[in-house]
Each structure stands twice: as C-alpha cells, then as structure tokens.
Amino acid sequence: MPESWYRWQDDDLILSLRVQPRASRDEIAGRHGDHLKIRLTAPPVDGKANRHLLRFLARTFGVPNAQVELLSGQTGRTKKVRILGPRRLPDVIPPRPGAVGGS
Secondary structure (H helix, E strand, C coil): CCCCCEEEECCEEEEEEEEECCCCCCEEEEEECCEEEEECCCCCCCCHHHHHHHHHHHHHHCCCHHHEEEEECCCCCEEEEEECCCCCCCCCCCCCCCCCCCC
16 A cells, blocks of 8 residues: 555656754655655745755755656645656655666
C-alpha cells in the first residue's frame, strides 16, 4: 500500500510536506504523520522559506530549480510539491514502481 505523503505520477513525484522554518539546518527530518517533515534555515517571511524550500528540494533530488513546483500551501507550513523527473531519491522515498536501477 502506498504511503499517503508521496505518490508517483508517471515520472514525477508529488510530496505532501510539513515545513519547519528557522531551523538550525536544512534537512529532511522524516515522516510526520501524513507528511514528510522538512526543516529549513530560512524564515517564513516574504516567501523566503518557499523559495529556499524549492532550491533545497532541487538539490536533494538532483534536478534544476525549475523542475520543482509548489502546488499548494504558499502561506502555511503544510505544502504539496511536484518534482519533475527526480534524478536522486533520499533514502526515505522508495523508487518509482517499475523503475530500473536505483537512485
């Protein structure tokens, strides 16, 4: 049974996130209920945390910044993002079903 905090849509990965701004470091903190918890050093002011989140996810998943989209949650801590064709996967996320090879 697939987890509720991520899903594959063809080659794209959709993630449900719970974001903690003003953390001591940027990191994937693991599962948090029905979300993946992300800690960010950026403050939640004037969209800085959202921009920082998208850049962090792009680096983490090995894609250009333009391949990470914020689908919902622009002003809250709960967000939904789409990563177009991730090239790398953190250990917490299983590979796409039917994918050949690893991350």
